[in-house]
Amino acid sequence: MRLNKKYILAIISILINISIYCQPVYDTIQLSEFEIVSNNKDLGLPLNITSIDSIYRNDINLQSVGELLALYTPVFVKSYGRGSVSTVSFRGTGSRHTKVVWEGFDINSPMLGQTDFSTIPISIFDDIELSYGGSSLSEIGGALGGSINLNTSCNLDTENQVSISQSIGSFNTFMTAAELRISTNKLGSKTHIIQQSSLNDFTYYNNAILPYGKTMKQGNADFKNRGFTQQLDYRINQNQTISLITWNQWNNRDIPAIMTNIEKGGQQNEWQKGFFSRSIASWDLNSGATHLSGKVAYFYEDMNYFLQTTDTIGSPISTIDSKNNVQSLSLSADIKTSISSSLQLKGSLKYINQSVNSNNYYDLKIRNIASGLLGIESTLSAKFRSEVLVRVEVVDGKVNPIMPMIGISFKPLDNSDLFFRVNISRNYNLPSLNDMYWYPGGNDSLNPEQSIESEFSMEYVKVIKGNHKLTLRNTLYYANVSNWIMWQPGDYRYWTPSNIDNVISKGLELSFKASGTVNNIQYNLLLEYAYTKATKDDISGSTQLMYVPLNTFNSFAGIGFKGYYLNWGIHLTGKRSTCMSENKNYSAELPAYTLHNISFGKRGTLNKAIFDVKIRVYNIFNKDYQSILWRAMPRRNFELCVGLKI
Amino acid sequence: MKKGRIILVVSLLMSILACEKENHSDTSENSFDSGGVFILNEGNYSSANSSLSYYNPETDMVDNNVFHKINNVPLGDVAQSICLHNEIALITVNNSGILYSIKVEDAQFQNKINGLISPRYILPINETKAYVTDFMSHEIIVINLKTFEIEGSIYVGKTTENIIMHNGIVYTANWSAYNQTTSNNTIMVINPGTNEVIDSIIVGIEPGAMVIDNNNYLWVLCSGGYMNEERPSLWKINTSNKKSEETLLFNDINSNPTNLCINYEGDSLYFLDDGVYTMSVNDSHLPQTPLIESNEKTFYCMSVNTNGDIYLGDARDYNRNGDVYRYNINGKIISKFEVGIIPGDIVFID
Numbered sequence: 001m002r003l004n005k006k007y008i009l010a011i012i013s014i015l016i017n018i019s020i021y022c023q024p025v026y027d028t029i030q031l032s033e034f035e036i037v038s039n040n041k042d043l044g045l046p047l048n049i050t051s052i053d054s055i056y057r058n059d060i061n062l063q064s065v066g067e068l069l070a071l072y073t074p075v076f077v078k079s080y081g082r083g084s085v086s087t088v089s090f091r092g093t094g095s096r097h098t099k100v101v102w103e104g105f106d107i108n109s110p111m112l113g114q115t116d117f118s119t120i121p122i123s124i125f126d127d128i129e130l131s132y133g134g135s136s137l138s139e140i141g142g143a144l145g146g147s148i149n150l151n152t153s154c155n156l157d158t159e160n161q162v163s164i165s166q167s168i169g170s171f172n173t174f175m176t177a178a179e180l181r182i183s184t185n186k187l188g189s190k191t192h193i194i195q196q197s198s199l200n201d202f203t204y205y206n207n208a209i210l211p212y213g214k215t216m217k218q219g220n221a222d223f224k225n226r227g228f229t230q231q232l233d234y235r236i237n238q239n240q241t242i243s244l245i246t247w248n249q250w251n252n253r254d255i256p257a258i259m260t261n262i263e264k265g266g267q268q269n270e271w272q273k274g275f276f277s278r279s280i281a282s283w284d285l286n287s288g289a290t291h292l293s294g295k296v297a298y299f300y301e302d303m304n305y306f307l308q309t310t311d312t313i314g315s316p317i318s319t320i321d322s323k324n325n326v327q328s329l330s331l332s333a334d335i336k337t338s339i340s341s342s343l344q345l346k347g348s349l350k351y352i353n354q355s356v357n358s359n360n361y362y363d364l365k366i367r368n369i370a371s372g373l374l375g376i377e378s379t380l381s382a383k384f385r386s387e388v389l390v391r392v393e394v395v396d397g398k399v400n401p402i403m404p405m406i407g408i409s410f411k412p413l414d415n416s417d418l419f420f421r422v423n424i425s426r427n428y429n430l431p432s433l434n435d436m437y438w439y440p441g442g443n444d445s446l447n448p449e450q451s452i453e454s455e456f457s458m459e460y461v462k463v464i465k466g467n468h469k470l471t472l473r474n475t476l477y478y479a480n481v482s483n484w485i486m487w488q489p490g491d492y493r494y495w496t497p498s499n500i501d502n503v504i505s506k507g508l509e510l511s512f513k514a515s516g517t518v519n520n521i522q523y524n525l526l527l528e529y530a531y532t533k534a535t536k537d538d539i540s541g542s543t544q545l546m547y548v549p550l551n552t553f554n555s556f557a558g559i560g561f562k563g564y565y566l567n568w569g570i571h572l573t574g575k576r577s578t579c580m581s582e583n584k585n586y587s588a589e590l591p592a593y594t595l596h597n598i599s600f601g602k603r604g605t606l607n608k609a610i611f612d613v614k615i616r617v618y619n620i621f622n623k624d625y626q627s628i629l630w631r632a633m634p635r636r637n638f639e640l641c642v643g644l645k646i
Numbered sequence: 647m648k649k650g651r652i653i654l655v656v657s658l659l660m661s662i663l664a665c666e667k668e669n670h671s672d673t674s675e676n677s678f679d680s681g682g683v684f685i686l687n688e689g690n691y692s693s694a695n696s697s698l699s700y701y702n703p704e705t706d707m708v709d710n711n712v713f714h715k716i717n718n719v720p721l722g723d724v725a726q727s728i729c730l731h732n733e734i735a736l737i738t739v740n741n742s743g744i745l746y747s748i749k750v751e752d753a754q755f756q757n758k759i760n761g762l763i764s765p766r767y768i769l770p771i772n773e774t775k776a777y778v779t780d781f782m783s784h785e786i787i788v789i790n791l792k793t794f795e796i797e798g799s800i801y802v803g804k805t806t807e808n809i810i811m812h813n814g815i816v817y818t819a820n821w822s823a824y825n826q827t828t829s830n831n832t833i834m835v836i837n838p839g840t841n842e843v844i845d846s847i848i849v850g851i852e853p854g855a856m857v858i859d860n861n862n863y864l865w866v867l868c869s870g871g872y873m874n875e876e877r878p879s880l881w882k883i884n885t886s887n888k889k890s891e892e893t894l895l896f897n898d899i900n901s902n903p904t905n906l907c908i909n910y911e912g913d914s915l916y917f918l919d920d921g922v923y924t925m926s927v928n929d930s931h932l933p934q935t936p937l938i939e940s941n942e943k944t945f946y947c948m949s950v951n952t953n954g955d956i957y958l959g960d961a962r963d964y965n966r967n968g969d970v971y972r973y974n975i976n977g978k979i980i981s982k983f984e985v986g987i988i989p990g991d992i993v994f995i996d
Contacts, residue, residue, distance in 0.1 A: 208694065210755055212718050260694040260722040263760035264743030266783070309763065311783055317763070318782045318825040440873060488964055489944070494872065546965065578695060579987055581967035588695065588967075630694040630720065 044419040046387035046407030047135040062175035066117030074530035083223030086118040090145030092505035092534025097144035113432030126153040134405040134425025142429035144451040155188035163645035170637035173198035188233040197224040202634035208259035223253035246279040259630040276301040289338035297330040324358040342379040417461040441496040453479040468516035475509040505534040526556040549574035593625035612643040687986030696725035697986035708983040738765035757794040769809040779806035819853040850879035859927040860912030867906035910952040937977040949992035959989030
């Protein structure tokens with residue numbers, strides 16, 4: 001599409017007038033109500049990796065990846081509310097066992113070992129993948145639960161385009177995204193801008209204080225995230241490209257009191273401010289059957305947590321001002337080559353230097369990690385495919401045990417897309433730098449956490465009469481995580497971590513998708529169910545881990561006709577234990593809750609522009625619920641979204 | 647879509663909706679008799695899972711979460727201490743900034759004072775007045791027990807923790823230096839008649855629990871500091887002249903003795919240092935052998951009743967419900983029962 005100057009000027013004017021940052025969210029807006037970018041690239045592979053279909057991303061495209069994963073995948077998202085900390089765990093493992101990989105590099109905080117998913121906007125990425133269990137070893141080591149892989153595509157030889165998306169929601173919530181893509185055969189540029197802000201002062205029913213029950217407004221829960229990414233791709237010649245991508249973001253949030261603490265005296269001034277800048281330069285060479293790439297990445301992150309308590313006249317009496325700076329420099333080299341049509345080899349070398357300067361550490365702490373991966377993917381026969389991975393890590397000169405994975409897929413019927421898959425792997429997760437160096441309490445003699453995992457899955461894809469597609473994917477898994485790191489009061493007053501727990505996680509993931517067209521009415525259905533039994537075994541028995549629901553269920557049902565569409569999502573989170581005891585005392589178990597969200601909209605064209613206008617209603621049945629014990633959550637709320645692409 | 651499929655989908659959705667459970671709303675008809683024991687469970691910081699347990703030694707039965715069951719709201723975030731005064735139990739909920747008053751006989755909510763900053767311990771001075779110490783504020787809050795309102799404050803200049811009264815004089819320990827610039831090695835002496843600080847006594851770092859023995863000596867147990875800055879110490883202070891007469895130093899700077907208690911007769915001291923140790927108030931050296939070994943248990947609180955029975959709260963791994971162990975005066979176990987998360991204070995109902 002040729003870029004039209006008038007449209008660009010109009011859009012820039014809008015942006016200036018509403019004084020907002022924008023970014024490309026509606027990268028898959030199409031005239032069709034359900035233009036689903038859902039390829040079957042992962043079908044029948046020995047690894048268990050899935051991509052999130054664009055239809056789900058588009059449904060909440062201005063939100064965070066945390067919300068996307070909570071609504072449309074079987075992973076469990078522990079969220080303290082929109083804009084607050086949101087962590088993700090696969091299959092009953094901990095949040096630090098979920099690695100987030102952006103363009104091949106781990107973006108988990110080396111200090112915490114985890115990522116706050118509320119600070120990752122969906123719209124920045126062209127593809128979001130989930131690698132389950134041992135399959136994550138193809139991307140990264142240490143993801144005992146799995147990894148979330150965030151990818152942006154190369155921007156050469158694509159159409160020039162501008163897109164913006166703006167939402168206005170309840171509680172003074174404004175979300176903006178804009179994208180500008182300019183591309184030639186030689187050079188491509190892609191710029192994203194995002195802003196997310198909210199007062200987040202929703203009304204809720206506080207049943208945690210006496211006199212019993214009071215409708216209140218949430219306070220001190222506002223947030224504001226803004227940032228941009230810039231990607232430049234340059235084609236050196238037919239076989240070689242170089243790319244530079246940078247992702248910069250400022251995240252500010254106030255932290256609300258829990259429901260029992262809203263009557264505390266003095267004043268609590270609690271907030272968190274952060275800034276990160278992540279940049280990757282890469283070189284790619286495609287030469288026949290061989291693909292080579294080299295990358296350099298530099299990540300910089302500042303995080304400031306502040307809590308000040310004042311007395312009744314406002315004078316500070318206690319202050320925590322935690323300042324943390326993390327920098328990491330990474331180098332990587334990858335090769336992938338086809339020896340024959342049935343045999344592919346891949347290898348990867350990576351070096352990471354992490355340094356942390358924190359007033360919570362005794363001094364500057366540095367960690368060096370070198371890792372290597374060797375993989376063999378072979379088509380054994382028309383029915384069997386296999387992949388073998390061996391990953392090894394050297395941490396500060398110490399060689400950790402190897403991390404192997406073997407996966408086999410089996411296609412029993414020649415004329416049917418029915419696959420069975422078996423995976424077995426061993427994985428190690430390094431202690432976080434907080435685990436090792438937090439002062440006081442850090443324990444630098446911790447061992448890595450180890451997992452032995454296995455899974456068995458079945459996939460079936462059936463296309464009926466050319467326009468109905470059914471996909472069924474079921475997985476059974478079993479994982480034994482030993483040396484699980486846990487913080488407890490030690491011999492001294494302060495808490496200290498140690499490798500004490502052994503966790504067995506086993507469960508079932510069921511996924512069913514159907515999509516198609518009947519009499520010009522498009523439909524799309526998703527049903528996702530996960531059963532997760534994750535127990536810690538010790539002398540007092542076997543108990544389900546805290547905040548790991550046995551049952552979760554997500555569904556999405558959408559219909560579209562002549563550009564109008566209606567989507568309905570149902571999300572059930574089963575009861576969760578809030579303590580590790582077998583004997584659940586009264587409030588030690590949070591009840592299950594079900595949330596319903598709907599969106600209704602219209603997509604169409606206006607001259608050469610594609611527009612999308614929708615109203616989205618969250619929690620339509622006005623449910624009072626708690627995701628985390630005594631953390632207030634919003635009742636029914638609304639959002640109006642407008643998207644435009646030229 | 648065929649009808650059968652529509653019915654299937656609708657049925658599935660209905661079954662999902664039917665899966666939900668409502669919040670608890672049952673109430674208990676318990677009555678808490680004299681001779682019983684209240685166990686206050688701290689819960690985890692910022693999790694608001696504090697709770698109150700009641701134990702009947704005669705029946706060996708325990709009733710957990712009684713505050714929530716009877717009053718329909720959670721006790722709050724980090725319940726720190728419980729104090730019985732006449733027919734009333736006073737409970738400080740530290741991170742919620744609340745002081746609750748409940749009836750002892752049935753745990754029914756009576757009143758509350760909110761707006762406190764970080765309440766820790768309560769000391770009833772007389773029928774109308776009580777002091778509340780604070781972990782962050784440099785003031786002791788004076789409350790009126792009749793109106794249950796804040797009546798005033800006493801500027802101490804430091805944070806305050808345990809508090810005790812003897813012969814009309816109040817002693818309070820400056821235990822915490824957390825996020826403070828002031829020192830934490832003193833006992834402040836207060837005249838409750840005038841609500842004024844009248845003296846201070848220098849002791850070891852982090853003075854915690856205090857008891858008065860049958861010779862009118864004030865005993866103060868000092869842990870040596872959060873970072874084990876010095877060896878823990880036990881101080882014997884003459885209440886007449888406010889001077890220390892003896893200081894017993896613990897051998898191991900890394901030890902963390904807490905929970906100084908005294909028996910009904912006032913002649914035997916007890917404290918926790920992994921296990922339970924006891925000594926006579928006339929001893930001039932610290933005991934070396936525990937009366938009760940911890941045996942991998944995490945003893946976190948202790949109280950000794952008038953019979954000499956020793957009640958020990960075991961916090962276990964701080965995430966599970968804790969246990970309370972009841973031993974006799976000779977250190978022989980009588981019973982064990984499960985309570986809430988991190989049992990932190992135990993009081994006996996007269």
